[in-house]
Amino acid sequence: MSKLSYTKALNRALGDALAADESVCVFGEDVGAGLAGPTLGLQARFGTDRVVDTPLSEQAFVSMAIGAALAGRRPVVELQIPSLLFLTFEQLANQAHKLSLMTGGQTSVPLTCLVPGSGSREGWAGQHSDHPYSLFAHVGIKTVVPATPSDAYGLLASAIRDDDPVIVFAPAAAMGVRQDVTWDLEPVPLGRARIARQGDDVTVVALGAPVHGALAVAEELAPEISVEVVDARTVHPFDWATLSRSLERTGRLVVIDDSNRACGFAAEVMATAAEEMRLTAPPRRVTRPDGAVLPFALELDRALQPDARQLTGAIRAVMK
Amino acid sequence: MSKLSYTKALNRALGDALAADESVCVFGEDVGAGLAGPTLGLQARFGTDRVVDTPLSEQAFVSMAIGAALAGRRPVVELQIPSLLFLTFEQLANQAHKLSLMTGGQTSVPLTCLVPGSGSREGWAGQHSDHPYSLFAHVGIKTVVPATPSDAYGLLASAIRDDDPVIVFAPAAAMGVRQDVTWDLEPVPLGRARIARQGDDVTVVALGAPVHGALAVAEELAPEISVEVVDARTVHPFDWATLSRSLERTGRLVVIDDSNRACGFAAEVMATAAEEMRLTAPPRRVTRPDGAVLPFALELDRALQPDARQLTGAIRAVMK
Amino acid sequence: MTPTAPPHHLPLAEPADRYRAMRLVRGFEEQALDLVREGVIAGGIHPYIGQEAVAVGVCAALRDGDLITSTHRGHGHVLAKGASPHRMLAELAGRVTGLNRGRGGSMHAADFSLGILGANGIVGAGAPIAAGAAWAEARAGRDTVVTAFFGDGALNQGVLLETFNLAAIWRLPVLFVCENNGYATTLPAAGAVAGGAVERARAFGIPAQTVDGMDCEAVLAAAAGAVERARAGDGPSFLECRTYRFEGHHTMERRLKLGYRTAEEVAGWRERDPLPRAAAALDPGEADRIDAGIGQLLADARTFALASPAPDISGACDYLYADGLRPRAGVTL
Amino acid sequence: MTPTAPPHHLPLAEPADRYRAMRLVRGFEEQALDLVREGVIAGGIHPYIGQEAVAVGVCAALRDGDLITSTHRGHGHVLAKGASPHRMLAELAGRVTGLNRGRGGSMHAADFSLGILGANGIVGAGAPIAAGAAWAEARAGRDTVVTAFFGDGALNQGVLLETFNLAAIWRLPVLFVCENNGYATTLPAAGAVAGGAVERARAFGIPAQTVDGMDCEAVLAAAAGAVERARAGDGPSFLECRTYRFEGHHTMERRLKLGYRTAEEVAGWRERDPLPRAAAALDPGEADRIDAGIGQLLADARTFALASPAPDISGACDYLYADGLRPRAGVTL
Ligand SMILES: Cc1ncc(C[n+]2csc(CCOP(=O)(O)OP(=O)(O)O)c2C)c(N)n1
Numbered sequence A, B: 001m002s003k004l005s006y007t008k009a010l011n012r013a014l015g016d017a018l019a020a021d022e023s024v025c026v027f028g029e030d031v032g033a034g035l036a037g038p039t040l041g042l043q044a045r046f047g048t049d050r051v052v053d054t055p056l057s058e059q060a061f062v063s064m065a066i067g068a069a070l071a072g073r074r075p076v077v078e079l080q081i082p083s084l085l086f087l088t089f090e091q092l093a094n095q096a097h098k099l100s101l102m103t104g105g106q107t108s109v110p111l112t113c114l115v116p117g118s119g120s121r122e123g124w125a126g127q128h129s130d131h132p133y134s135l136f137a138h139v140g141i142k143t144v145v146p147a148t149p150s151d152a153y154g155l156l157a158s159a160i161r162d163d164d165p166v167i168v169f170a171p172a173a174a175m176g177v178r179q180d181v182t183w184d185l186e187p188v189p190l191g192r193a194r195i196a197r198q199g200d201d202v203t204v205v206a207l208g209a210p211v212h213g214a215l216a217v218a219e220e221l222a223p224e225i226s227v228e229v230v231d232a233r234t235v236h237p238f239d240w241a242t243l244s245r246s247l248e249r250t251g252r253l254v255v256i257d258d259s260n261r262a263c264g265f266a267a268e269v270m271a272t273a274a275e276e277m278r279l280t281a282p283p284r285r286v287t288r289p290d291g292a293v294l295p296f297a298l299e300l301d302r303a304l305q306p307d308a309r310q311l312t313g314a315i316r317a318v319m320k
Numbered sequence C, D: 001m002t003p004t005a006p007p008h009h010l011p012l013a014e015p016a017d018r019y020r021a022m023r024l025v026r027g028f029e030e031q032a033l034d035l036v037r038e039g040v041i042a043g044g045i046h047p048y049i050g051q052e053a054v055a056v057g058v059c060a061a062l063r064d065g066d067l068i069t070s071t072h073r074g075h076g077h078v079l080a081k082g083a084s085p086h087r088m089l090a091e092l093a094g095r096v097t098g099l100n101r102g103r104g105g106s107m108h109a110a111d112f113s114l115g116i117l118g119a120n121g122i123v124g125a126g127a128p129i130a131a132g133a134a135w136a137e138a139r140a141g142r143d144t145v146v147t148a149f150f151g152d153g154a155l156n157q158g159v160l161l162e163t164f165n166l167a168a169i170w171r172l173p174v175l176f177v178c179e180n181n182g183y184a185t186t187l188p189a190a191g192a193v194a195g196g197a198v199e200r201a202r203a204f205g206i207p208a209q210t211v212d213g214m215d216c217e218a219v220l221a222a223a224a225g226a227v228e229r230a231r232a233g234d235g236p237s238f239l240e241c242r243t244y245r246f247e248g249h250h251t252m253e254r255r256l257k258l259g260y261r262t263a264e265e266v267a268g269w270r271e272r273d274p275l276p277r278a279a280a281a282l283d284p285g286e287a288d289r290i291d292a293g294i295g296q297l298l299a300d301a302r303t304f305a306l307a308s309p310a311p312d313i314s315g316a317c318d319y320l321y322a323d324g325l326r327p328r329a330g331v332t333l
């Protein structure tokens, strides 16, 4: 039995995909050196024509990956910082996402964009600490945020096989997670949530690193409140059926979401639940503040991220 | 009494601001020619040092506007297409928005970004028809979407005076609106909604062009249902107090929002209402579909935008 | 009933073929201008009239299987690379028989079966896509050449310059074709492009030359050299084609008085119209015969487009996701 | 109790001043490395060690009121432009007495009172901001010069090249300083910058030269000429300073074996260390006296930083909006 690390899981998913399918290739900065972790050793194994070190030209190389996709490849682009998604937003939202519809189905863009170290990296401050997955749900790009090593493997594997663009966020706070994996790693379908813990009183929806915090809170509250933890895994398309089934039983909803409050993932989950599902009490969310910019000082950085105390409070609030 | 057009109102707001404050300046493509409307005649009046025609380098000139702001200017940048906001997302979300906090309040960035012709421009198709105001609410940039000429004047005037970055969306579908203006045009404060029509049964929240559609629907339904129409005007910061007061009376909420469904403006309004306000029935929203890309053919383009029939249906649904 | 477009093939090997192709583009655009006025084409177009020698000259240097990316002013490139004028016109009219099934329109016309990776509504955006396709083709061991068309305005887009660098360091088989028509909308290229176009490409070590974009044969000669280089694995080239658009930037310019260029300037360039020049080199009477044939072809295309049905609105979200994922509707009632 | 930083002034007029400034930067960075190891500085830093001659040489050519924008590797620029080492160190330690009140950290350090418009976490992002400030200053009739520091990696960011163009066509008083330290993280500049650095600037008509970035006096001489040009209204210049970082790209590199450069290469560059070279030109004993003074100053700075309080978490959203708008909290209970 081996403890699989999250980073190693991503690395293995990439390696397996490169080995299984000639059309898979990797573009990114310092991917040859494996600086961020997921690409470690892959250039040595697959060569510089499959694992391509790029100059600092994110817009061009993301577009090049789109062009390569149009020519039959399945490119994976690694972006070192979440805000590089801002820099390449035109390429992702306006080109990659739209080409399938705009060409009347003549083509598709099987591009995967991997962002290791998303969310707060302590001490990296304002421009390196965003968690902009909700933006991609809004524009409609498939987006996943694995919480565990096996999901990191499985969702990245599925993202690469998917015929549409997919963004894979690997939260910095989750990349230290290790897991006992006794089964064969396999693809995890996009768009399917995972019931991380069963419960009957409250449904807590989480995503990425906060899944682990939510499980701890659920355990702690177990004597009083039976908390169901739903690991959404995919931001878009969200697994509404699983949420609906859970709320049929619990009727109470709390969402924990490490992104900005307004128009975020938590807002969408609450809005849809309020519109279409069974809710016996007002739902609650635990998020970053509106428009949050993470300040550098650690105390301040942490103060703006959702935490266990807040989640506990929210769960108690919906139980009132 | 003169009929004021929406475009003319923007033009007048810009002209008044340039005249009143030496630090105001305008950057953009074809602003000298006044191609998009709002800048018509201003270069002749204020010179090429105040109204600057830029090459097609949106990232650089938006950043330059930020730099000019740091040096004491109040720049207005005109972007010809809503998707140029995607192209400059890094500059707006990661630089302009963050500098105030990241510098510990040493500076602010009084930048206004004006986007004339946002949303569908019939026949301009997929890459020219977005309405990405919700993205800016998520990252936390002040964002307004005026529905009427007097608000177009007033919100643009306030945006320019504001010490933070503000995005002003002028929807293509609203730019044809004309208004009898018998009063002096003046600034309209950011963050304040307008009760466009009073009513007791349902609160309809709208923004931009759909405000007019909502008023028509309200009129039509008047014999059966008393509809209050709230013109939000500002996406962020949203005027929660006005919404709350309205819901205190109606308890029923419908949001119409010409942007993509997931994580959009409507989601936020519904989520906050569900979390904090009085709702006696599940709220509803009328939006574009998830991840919508507007197809070129007019029938398809229109089919993906929220319309009066859908709004009527949603109002009836919340009244059930 | 949905009509079927007739088979279409556009030879470009001979001067007469190239004259015919230019006439096709010219006639197509003139007809499109009529259809914009008639309200059949929604939203308007960016007419290619005046620049025909560039699209035709460059495409004449390519072979089947080569790829192109195009721009907002893309009709000429798409037609010169061999797209059916019937289906192109149907696309502009928003019909199901259009190249993109009516989903794309003027700024997104594409025909992947012919290597036309698409017009693009964002200035400069096509070039890195071309470079990416070129990378994929080259690394797959194919000798495909990929051409990226763009305007003088695009020279100021950062992503284009980033692409020059990547194409240079990776020796990609790309032909960068800058159609310098003197203006980016109302902005004169003269004052907007510091240092000049070819200098910009050369700074990245990319061989670059300026050619007369009103002379199809000159464009072809220059393009052929560049294509050969690319095909041989010697990397990218850059061609600045000096040309001019006879019409406004976009059809909506007709109702605006922008005054950014003089009537004399337009008239001067019209005297250098690439079509009469090419016609003069043909046998007597040949141009007239070609013109008549194109007239008939375009009349047929018009009939075809107008007879084609508009898409059914139930399919408004079709093709949004390649795997068939159906997005949630904008309202649930 | 919150301590107050002592007044600080960093003269750069004489060679001894410049040696002192370089020693300050070097010593500051060495101390910062210690504090990273000790866990006082969270997240780590991008050490400037080895490149001191560039920051000091360039800033010596500037005058009060001139502006700079900096990079992720910005400590040297910020200190050379005169920022208090006490407040800079307090910033790195996340204290309220920091330049940015602990909100910015290493990659965002700024002191607007000294014309330091900020380090920047995004490669290339500072240059257009500098150009914008230069535009504003020039149009206001002031003869301010604005310097944009950036690395060789930034030469491949489109926005930088866009900025070259705008600075050139508008003749902006900008000094573009490229610190070519041979690598962008692990990527050698040699293979990543097609055509070369100065060629890239010259393509836009910007006067450009390469100088020895390990020689403070050479940098100063080149910068002085460029600054004079800019001050006179003759537009931008570009300086490529060939330099080297002796440490890893970032402190986290210490626990990675990246192997992108050889020990010999590092050793070779260390032999060209700008400090001994500058010291050799001073009077005997002067360098030692200066070193001792800097040692004391930095010890004080350390004491000051560590004695300063961390910010109160109730103010985590302070300064988010300039008008005092309070964002909604992340949870309502
Ligand atoms: C990035 C971007 N900026 C602005 C626009 C709006 N726009 C469309 S075409 C155009 C001018 C393009 O000029 P040029 O590249 O010379 O091509 P031309 O129109 O002359 O063929 C502009 C500004 C756009 N589509 N994309």
Ligand SMILES: Cc1ncc(C[n+]2csc(CCOP(=O)(O)OP(=O)(O)O)c2C)c(N)n1
Binding pocket: A029, A056, A058, A080, A081, A084, A087, D046, D072, D073, D121, D122, D123, D124, D150, D151, D152, D153, D154, D155, D157, D181, D183, D184, D185, D249
């Ligand atoms: C646009 C952008 N891309 C990538 C990064 C991640 N990153 C930070 S520094 C760096 C290398 C920069 O190299 P260079 O410009 O040469 O500066 P140096 O580190 O050598 O001082 C990279 C890739 C970033 N911060 N911004």
Ligand SMILES: [Mg+2]
Binding pocket: C151, C152, C153, C179, C180, C181, C182, C183, C184, C185
């Ligand atoms: Mg042009």
Ligand SMILES: [Mg+2]
Binding pocket: D151, D152, D153, D179, D180, D181, D182, D183, D184, D185
């Ligand atoms: Mg470097």
